[in-house]
Amino acid sequence: MMGADLKRGWCPSLLRPMESGDGWLVRVRPRAAVITAVIARAVAGAATRYGNGRIEITNRANLQIRGLRPETVEPFAAAMEAVGAADDGPAILVSPLAGSDPGVAAETLDLAAAIARASGLALPAKFGVLIDGGGALPLAGLSLDVTLRAAGGRWLLDGAEVAVEDAAARALALAEVRACAPRQVAGRTDTRPALGFHPYGDGRQGAVLLAPAFGQLQATQLSSLADLAERLGDGSLRPTPWKSLAIAGVERRDEGLLRDLARQIRLMTEPDDRRLGIVTCVGAPSCSRGEVETYAAAESLALSRHEGDPLLHLSGCAKGCAHPGPAEVTLVGENGRFTFIRRGRPGNEAVAHGLTLAQCAALMQSVPA
Template sequence: MTAPARIRGWCPSLFRPMESGDGWLARIRPERGRLPSALLRKVADAALRHGNGILEITNRGNLQVRGLRPESIAPFTTTMEEAGAAVGEGSRILISPLLGADPSLAPDLLALADEIDRALPESLSAKFGVLLDGGGALPLSGIVLDLVIRWTGADWAVNGKAVARDAIATHIRERATGLARVSERAGHPPKLGRHAGFLLLAPAFGQMRAEALLTLADLAETHGDGALRPTPWKSIALAGVAWDQAPTVLQAAEKRGFITDRNDGRLSLITCAGAPACARGEIATHDAASALAASRRAGDGLLHLSGCVKGCAHPGAAPVTLVGRAGQIDLVRHGKAADTPAFRGLSLAEIPATMQSLPA
């Protein structure tokens, strides 16, 4: 195992965990978007034995294990390797979550993903990401990475330009480091709940306990196709659930703390781990977000709550961004976490009235 790194500006992985406020964190990349229930049980057990039992869905559809200790990193990594969790480690591709479960996806999607992985230069930054959107029932609309490959329904586009299917790998091999990043409008996350062929639910603010993950693994095995599929919207898809079984599955997931109601106020908030989980966090973001969510609905304008000025959970601008600063909160209008606040030093109790006073 490579030694744990303390370098900023890179992505942690299974083999290179990163230090955070509650210990070290490691990420498990699904193999082509899919995490089998048998693997998830081993991940949940390892998170309890070697970490603090908290897991997260990242905005690249990875599963993140928190709270590892220096002495538990090596046994955790070994356990995960033996369980088969390292299979997806070498890929940079964020692929359609319903691969293998949605017949309406672009043809030959799995083979194309393999070709793209082989075509990418090894010299690319560890943060370099590829989006491979095969359309279908759960398209990756509104998600943008360094390299964006989308099925348009009749052909393929690479960073917005049409490219023949057989020429995509060569196109990438020759131009990957020089392609202009595509500019797209932000899309809306797909609605939670029951869909034809799959269910979509979300851990509150992207975070769950290992025991809750075990419940989902059981539900996927007994009612679905035996796997969970993390999405870049920090939600989880369960494929293969019969239409008449969906209410039973959603109710069981809701009892474990997952959001299944598309109108839940927590869905209008984006937040990071915050204090004490993150060493940079200056407020307890999850406690604050839960309090604020009580008076909000999913359709309200996006509210970004950041534990510090880094704004990791939402690097872009938001209508309102709340930023933790020494236990208090700064409010930024139509900007990023690092932008100049319109209000400084607010308490959590002052936030609702302050937001109501803002001009439309």
């Protein structure tokens, strides 16, 4: 697994680590949308033992473990294999509540499994398939290279109706074509998770959506979440593409308690949390390309923001990993200062270069959205 694959530019996975400023990083994919409590504790333990204890939730709903060393990459993978979490197949983003919420189309997980079984398919590293079965947490507004979406009892493949029995084969055929001629998938315009309780159809049960600040968990938080999922949910954690986690199968009477306990482990639980309007990457020093410390800057900027403020993308460098789409304001790190872009993405025409954080905050206040 090490060797030829250990180079920059790969989309990392469990078996293909990628080097960053704070060591090697790997990703653990949920299987059938789920990270079980057992797997979550194993990830937390291995992230502490073999990495630096920092775990991110990616916008493909993977867990990204940071700070591994060359000699700890293989022990980490072995720890994941021991709990059945070594999945290196095609990247499939499935409705987070599939298998728990009766409102998610019944075929969702079967379609994901059928596509995952097509192991001969050689897809580019960043190629993704999205399967949106609807329900209480639909993936509406998101698209990947190939998108299957349930709509009113039908399945749509990139918007065109497809018979459910043909859906996996048709999606795979389309993936093969697209893999040879990648196209630009429209970026997302907003990534804010709707934190809180999302009831299933009968209203008695549902899922609680929680988020770590800026998508970054500590291993101890992940371990505590596993305990909460077993105590008040169905024992599963479900990473979402909104850099958050859902605890599924929660009784309505328990959702307030669950949120109280989640706040005690420093998770965001309320949809009006001011930090939710900021999307940022890991930045410096953890990413070797980072030109500013993004988390500290994001915490500082959050203090002067209000609920409903337009999206702010704070990017450690011009690559813009955290948010491929446009944002109302994009700040790009440049030699320890910031480039200010309005209604665009990194690389678009800038309003100003070389600003301090205070100057950025003042500019955001002075120019109304």
